[in-house]
Amino acid sequence: DSYWEARDRFGGDESVFLGLVAEDHFTEAGLERLVGTTRALERHPFVDRVVSPVTMDEIRADPEDADGLLVAPYLREGRSPEDVRKALLSDPDLAGAMVSRDGRFVLVLVQLVPNLEETAGRDDLRPEIDRRLLSVPGVERLASADGGGARRLEIAKQLSMKELIEICEAAGFAKDRVHAGGFTVAMHFLVSEGARNLKVVFPFTAIFIVLSLIWLMRRPRDVILPLLCVGPAVVWTMGLGGMVLAIFLPIFELQKALQQ
Numbered sequence: 001d002s003y004w005e006a007r008d009r010f011g012g013d014e015s016v017f018l019g020l021v022a023e024d025h026f027t028e029a030g031l032e033r034l035v036g037t038t039r040a041l042e043r044h045p046f047v048d049r050v051v052s053p054v055t056m057d058e059i060r061a062d063p064e065d066a067d068g069l070l071v072a073p074y075l076r077e078g079r080s081p082e083d084v085r086k087a088l089l090s091d092p093d094l095a096g097a098m099v100s101r102d103g104r105f106v107l108v109l110v111q112l113v114p115n116l117e118e119t120a121g122r123d124d125l126r127p128e129i130d131r132r133l134l135s136v137p138g139v140e141r142l143a144s145a146d147g148g149g150a151r152r153l154e155i156a157k158q159l160s161m162k163e164l165i166e167i168c169e170a171a172g173f174a175k176d177r178v179h180a181g182g183f184t185v186a187m188h189f190l191v192s193e194g195a196r197n198l199k200v201v202f203p204f205t206a207i208f209i210v211l212s213l214i215w216l217m218r219r220p221r222d223v224i225l226p227l228l229c230v231g232p233a234v235v236w237t238m239g240l241g242g243m244v245l246a247i248f249l250p251i252f253e254l255q256k257a258l259q260q
Contacts, residue, residue, distance in 0.1 A: 014048075016110040016161065018168060019179035026085040026103050031075060034106065037171040041110055041164060045128040046157050052108040053088055053098055110164060112157055112184065120149030129156040161188035 020037070024030040034054045041050045054075045074087050085103050089095045098107045113119050120129065129152055133140035136159060144152065161184055168178045209230070213223040 014112040014114060014184070015182050016112060016164060016185055017181040018108040018110060018164065019181070020106045020108060020168060020173055021104055021177040021179070022106075022173065023104060025099075025106050026081040028081060031081055031084065033172045034108075035075070037168055037173070038108065040167045040171060041108070044160075044163065044167065045125060046112050046153075046160055047164075048111045048113045050108060050110050053084075053094070053106055056094075056098070058087055058091075113153070115150045115154045115157075117149050120153040125153070129153055132156040132159045135159065158184055158187045161185045 018041075020034075022030060022033075025034065031054060034052060038050050038052045038054055041047055054073075056074055057071050058074045059069055059071050075084055079087070085099070088099045089101060089103075095101060099105070113125070119125065129149075130140070133152060133156055139155065139159070161180065165178050165180055169175055210223070210227070213226060217223050217226075
C-alpha cells in the first residue's frame with residue numbers, strides 16, 4: 001500500500017523504498033549511521049533526493065505565537081536520540097510508516113532521477129549510463145535499439161539498484177537487515193535472476209538431463225532424439241517469452257504515462 005501511495009503522490013515508479021532494520025537506530029552511533037547512509041545515497045548519480053527520518057523537518061505550533069509554526073529538523077543539536085525517536089513517533093503520519101513503533105525499522109525513501117531525454121543527456125549522467133549498460137553483455141545494444149536516451153537511462157537505473165543496497169551495507173547494516181522495494185528494484189532482480197538462470201541453472205539442468213538420458217536409455221540414438229525434441233522447444237519458448245515482453249512492455253509504458 002505504501003508503494004502505490006508514493007507512486008501516485010510522485011507521479012511515477014521512480015521511488016525506491018529501503019527498509020533498514022537495526023536494534024540501535026536511536027542511539028548516537030545509530031543516528032550517525034543513518035546520516036552517513038543518507039548522505040552516501042544522495043551522492044549516487046541516479047538519485048534525485050533522499051527522504052529519511054534524519055532529513056525530515058518537524059512542524060509544530062509556536063508556543064509564543066498562536067498563529068505561527070516552528071519548522072526544525074527532527075535530528076537537531078541539543079536533542080537526544082531518545083527525544084528524536086519520541087518526536088518521530090508522536091507524528092501519526094510517520095509512526096508505523098517511516099519508523100516502526102518499536103524503533104527497530106526505519107524507512108528511507110529514495111527518489112530517482114526521471115526517465116526524460118533531457119535528464120539522460122546530462123553531461124554527468126551520460127558516462128554513468130554507458131558504464132552500467134556496458135557492464136552486461138548485449139544490454140547496451142538492446143537499450144540503444146529499444147529506445148532513445150530515456151530508455152537507456154531507465155535500464156541503467158535498473159542495473160544499478162543493487163548499488164543502493166550495497167551503500168546501506170557499507171554504512172554498517174547487515175545484509176539480511178536491508179530490504180528494498182519499488183518497481184525499479186523489482187525489474188533489477190527480475191533481469192539479474194533471469195541472467196543468473198541462463199548462466200548457471202540452465203547449463204546445470206541441460207547437463208543433468210543429458211546424463212539422465214544416458215543412464216536411462218543407454219543407446220546414443222535414444223539420447224539424441226529426445227534432445228532434438230526438447231532443444232527447439234526450449235528455444236521457441238524463450239523466444240516467445242521475449243516476443244510477448246516486447247509486445248506488452250510498450251503497452252505498460254503507455255498506461256504508466258497516461259496515469260502520470
